[in-house]
Amino acid sequence: xxxVAQPEDQVNVAEGNPLTVKCTYSVSGNPYLFWYVQYPxxxxxxxxxxxxxxxxxxxxxxxxxxxxxSQTSFxxxxxxxxxxxxxxxxxxxxxxxxxxNNLFFGTGTRLTVIP
Amino acid sequence: EAGVTQSPTHLIKTxxxxxxxxxxxxxxxxxxxxxQQALxxxxxxxxxxxxxxERNRGNFPPRFSGxxxxxxxxxxxxNALELEDSALYLCASSSGxxxxxEQFFGPGTRLTVL
Numbered sequence: 206x207x208x209v210a211q212p213e214d215q216v217n218v219a220e221g222n223p224l225t226v227k228c229t230y231s232v233s234g235n236p237y238l239f240w241y242v243q244y245p246x247x248x249x250x251x252x253x254x255x256x257x258x259x260x261x262x263x264x265x266x267x268x269x270x271x272x273x274x275s276q277t278s279f280x281x282x283x284x285x286x287x288x289x290x291x292x293x294x295x296x297x298x299x300x301x302x303x304x305x306n307n308l309f310f311g312t313g314t315r316l317t318v319i320p
Numbered sequence: 321e322a323g324v325t326q327s328p329t330h331l332i333k334t335x336x337x338x339x340x341x342x343x344x345x346x347x348x349x350x351x352x353x354x355x356q357q358a359l360x361x362x363x364x365x366x367x368x369x370x371x372x373x374e375r376n377r378g379n380f381p382p383r384f385s386g387x388x389x390x391x392x393x394x395x396x397x398x399n400a401l402e403l404e405d406s407a408l409y410l411c412a413s414s415s416g417x418x419x420x421x422e423q424f425f426g427p428g429t430r431l432t433v434l
Contacts, residue, residue, distance in 0.1 A: 237420050250425070
């Protein structure tokens, strides 16, 4: 069965500091991995995805994520946090083996960037 | 290009009633997905439609149902509403069934069951 864990409900970081939002996954086959961001009273916005190839994936708004197969992790990172990055972040996985396209989401991590 | 649209924005019902939520995908997208975002539970997959067919279903009771129309828009119906059905319902669309296309989400419908 597929699952995603975001071990931190809340992450606080000072503006200008690097940020990391953690994600680990469990699938029976190879994963497709995604990060989405949700601003208040809005739907989810796509940030980046890992399908295959280079383990370091670059996405929107300066975010990047590193796929680590041995640790089954896909942590989201940004070198320098902005106050405007404050939002709810979701990691999601699609298990290629199942043939189903729906995503399994983590419970989300609320990022607060402190000015 | 218009994004995914959902209607209504808010919906208030009483227990036992039926709710109908609507979604229009991005032009050219054939797949539509429905997710439930309940407080503290993250997003739970409900239904996936592609080319008018139900392709996959999440772990929800049969009173959650839907359909996809020839123009690829979709409808989610929730019968016999229960208090715990109160949630934000998100619709997403993608351009195909390859599996690696990202899904684009609408703003959601906030369903409140009293």
